Amino acid sequence: MITIMHPSKRLLFGTILAVLAIASVSALAWVFLPNYVGGPQGVGIGHATRITDLSDDRKLAGYADSIFFGQVNEELGQSEERGWPETQFSVKILEVLKGSVDGEATVNQQGGFNTRKNSTFRMMGDPELLEPGNSYLFVTRPLVRKGWHTLISGYGDIEIRVSKHATKNEVLGSKHAGELRERFTGAVEHQVPFDIRNP
């Protein structure tokens, strides 16, 4: 036997179902959408493990491909190719303590804005992106296929205490650069080569 619902009841049930459906979709959108389209930005924190103790300068020097003083010219752009944001900078090389970088280099810093997750992303120990005009001691590993020198997060960018856009002589002649030169020249001299099977 088929019971036919009265048209007014059908309308009532239909309205209730429609309201419930709209409420459900709105609730889900309210919870999830802000993370993906506009809405409040989230925060992302990257934590890297390298199976060596980089707080030991000799191990850091052994792990690094290049160690050099440089001044940031400009930000070149951002990439999310590997799944997380990374920002590239053009850097003028001022003095090399290890490696064969010369002239100008593209320094890559893990960090930036993750568009998929609507989040600002930074690596632990590396809360600030490089600033054009500032001078740093860079400690990097290479990404050959891109021609990048990637900062070793947490250890790879020590800002030299000089004014913005300082000249090469001002940077390299500063007390701070002198202290870092002494520290890292010694570390390079006594570097412990990185061997993942024998950390």
Next chain:
Amino acid sequence: MRKNTMPIFLVAAVAILWLAGGTAQAHTLGFSSVDGCEIRWQESTQYDTERVAAEDGWEALKGGDNCVDILPDTIFTVNDLEWFDVDDEDVAVEQFHYYSGTGVADEIYLNDFYMVSLSACGKKSVAMHEMGHAHGLAHTFDPEVMTEDSYPCVIGTHDTSDYNSLW
């Protein structure tokens, strides 16, 4: 004489307790992938055996008040964690990326460039280490899973006490 030695004894006792408290302090990140009492995951990694070993290792600590279940994500659940691989010489052996916000999954990246050089135990340890970070554990001391410069593949005493302090 006895009266005079008392303060010294007290200071020493307090110092010993303070030091003991310091070494027993939990090593935690302050953030984790745990949502309620579970971590729901999706994976896109070739290191599946290691991922499973990592999940089994940490889940074995469950019991009593410890509650964290590690389960695959479904259409009816919110994804908390995704596993990926990279293969590049410039980034770390392993990375854990935490993201704040509802429904935004955290990420674990295993770096094939280094992973291939590790023993079977070493690979498992790397996966366990990252899963430890997903539970909110930070680096600790002694050659345990959550130590940065070693890779045993059995969860140790400090790993366990840090886990217990959180969950």
